[in-house]
Amino acid sequence: MTKPKTIIEKIWDKNVVHEIPNRPSLLYIDLHLIHEVTSPQAFEGLRMKGRKVRQPKRTFATMDHNVPTVHTNVIKDEISKLQMDTLRKNCEEFDVPLAGMGHKHQGIVHVIGPELGLTQPGKTIVCGDSHTSTHGAFGALAFGIGTSEVEHVLSTQTIWQAKPKTLNVKIDGELGTGVTAKDIVLALISKYGVDFGTGYVIEYTGEAIRKLSMEGRMTICNMSIEAGARAGLVSPDQTTIDFLEGRLHVPSGEEFEQAKQDWLSLATDPDATYDHTVTLNASEVEPQVTWGTNPSQCIPVNGYIPNPNSKDDPNAQQEIKHSLEYMGLEPDIPINSVPIEHVFIGSCTNSRLEDLKQAASVIKGRKVSDKVNAIVVPGSQTVKAKAEELGLDKEFLEAGFEWREPGCSMCLAMNGDAVPPGERCASTSNRNFEGRQGADARTHLVSPEMATAAAIAGHFVDIRTFV
Numbered sequence: 380m381t382k383p384k385t386i387i388e389k390i391w392d393k394n395v396v397h398e399i400p401n402r403p404s405l406l407y408i409d410l411h412l413i414h415e416v417t418s419p420q421a422f423e424g425l426r427m428k429g430r431k432v433r434q435p436k437r438t439f440a441t442m443d444h445n446v447p448t449v450h451t452n453v454i455k456d457e458i459s460k461l462q463m464d465t466l467r468k469n470c471e472e473f474d475v476p477l478a479g480m481g482h483k484h485q486g487i488v489h490v491i492g493p494e495l496g497l498t499q500p501g502k503t504i505v506c507g508d509s510h511t512s513t514h515g516a517f518g519a520l521a522f523g524i525g526t527s528e529v530e531h532v533l534s535t536q537t538i539w540q541a542k543p544k545t546l547n548v549k550i551d552g553e554l555g556t557g558v559t560a561k562d563i564v565l566a567l568i569s570k571y572g573v574d575f576g577t578g579y580v581i582e583y584t585g586e587a588i589r590k591l592s593m594e595g596r597m598t599i600c601n602m603s604i605e606a607g608a609r610a611g612l613v614s615p616d617q618t619t620i621d622f623l624e625g626r627l628h629v630p631s632g633e634e635f636e637q638a639k640q641d642w643l644s645l646a647t648d649p650d651a652t653y654d655h656t657v658t659l660n661a662s663e664v665e666p667q668v669t670w671g672t673n674p675s676q677c678i679p680v681n682g683y684i685p686n687p688n689s690k691d692d693p694n695a696q697q698e699i700k701h702s703l704e705y706m707g708l709e710p711d712i713p714i715n716s717v718p719i720e721h722v723f724i725g726s727c728t729n730s731r732l733e734d735l736k737q738a739a740s741v742i743k744g745r746k747v748s749d750k751v752n753a754i755v756v757p758g759s760q761t762v763k764a765k766a767e768e769l770g771l772d773k774e775f776l777e778a779g780f781e782w783r784e785p786g787c788s789m790c791l792a793m794n795g796d797a798v799p800p801g802e803r804c805a806s807t808s809n810r811n812f813e814g815r816q817g818a819d820a821r822t823h824l825v826s827p828e829m830a831t832a833a834a835i836a837g838h839f840v841d842i843r844t845f846v
């Protein structure tokens with residue numbers, strides 16, 4: 380009998396093209412996603428060496444980080460404009476398909492890959508972007524790469540990669556009402572820290588993961604990188620198949636039936652073992668809010684801002700002190716008493732149709748507080764169009780939210796959508812680092828439901844009692 384394998388090992392074995400003992404292996408890449416920020420030098424490198432893109436059909440580009448989210452054709456920022464113009468020129472010259480600004484499939488790279496069915500189980504997927512881990516939700520081995528590696532993949536369709544260790548993150552139990560995939564991943568990082576995944580590829584297992592929609596699985600895999608992991612994935616099952624069936628780049632008819640069997644056979648074998656396992660009980664997870672400047676500095680919504688003196692270790696004390704200072708927070712106060720000035724619903728973590736539906740469902744005829752600026756930024760043109768078909772745009776607009784064009788937007792403020800210095804934002808994105816949403820901006824990561832509730836109340840509020 381063959382040795383039982385995890386999905387990670389199965390994909391690895393299928394895609395390795397060359398192995399050298401004790402050295403990284405050469406891995407074949409099935410899909411290379413591209414955006415405007417990390418690709419210009421890579422294409423320039425090809426040009427200088429007189430090379431072509433090896434597999435243009437396995438390459439797909441979009442524009443996301445720099446696109447304006449207000450309706451305009453004019454990009455004021457010189458660098459943004461240059462990056463976008465350069466991507467367009469490069470895609471034309473090298474024959475790479477592009478869903479650029481104005482294209483009906485444009486959107487955040489990690490939203491459109493799955494949406495168009497480019498992301499499929501068993502694929503190795505890379506992109507010059509750390510949140511490429513999102514695609515792992517489909518049972519793909521998907522990870523971020525640097526710009527020099529982007530050039531390597533463009534010219535060879537391969538990458539040198541050390542075989543990863545495997546980490547089983549087992550999440551059993553049932554999620555309570557109002558508690559979401561976002562709360563699971565924040566609680567996980569809060570429990571185990573921002574580096575428990577270092578050196579590993581995570582497989583998320585357990586009954587709570589099985590019950591999640593593909594959108595919820597994407598939210599969790601998206602933040603694998605915030606736990607230090609190279610990638611995070613979920614073994615494919617019927618939920619995966621149902622999501623993919625009928626999508627633009629997914630085969631149909633007989634071919635789909637065959638693909639389905641292949642995909643399901645990739646799931647981790649029952650007796651496979653991992654290098655390490657950690658667990659979380661979903662029934663104990665409460666709605667989460669980050670209070671600090673990394674995603675592990677996180678507490679349940681009814682919790683209190685930590686006091687540095689609660690720690691014995693001087694380094695831990697200093698870390699809390701520093702974060703509190705940046706965040707302008709006093710220790711020991713309830714987080715739900717903290718007023719906010721901004722709400723951002725968007726990013727590759729939480730800007731899919733399901734996220735927007737869930738965020739809108741909290742409104743119930745109420746209005747955004749007059750002290751809060753709240754924006755909703757759909758993850759893609761497709762999400763935007765579908766949301767508008769459902770009338771979600773009107774619900775948000777009537778409540779006092781702004782309804783914007785798709786892109787990364789206030790997740791990292793590269794396109795000019797920024798939180799002003801010293802102001803506070805409840806954000807559905809994945810990073811609360813210093814300066815992330817603008818110079819001296821203060822970010823609190825939450826779920827889409829919690830973001831809407833905060834927009835209406837003007838401060839954090841427990842979604843479970845906000846009826």
Ligand SMILES: CC(C)[C@H](C(=O)O)[C@@H](O)C(=O)O
Binds near residue numbers: 416444507508510791
């Ligand atoms: C700009 C890009 C390289 C960056 C990343 O790699 O993640 C961005 O998407 C982010 O989220 O910080």
Ligand code: SF4
Binds near residue numbers: 510727809
């Ligand atoms: S939405 Fe944010 S996290 Fe995602 S790719 Fe864009 S900038 Fe990075």
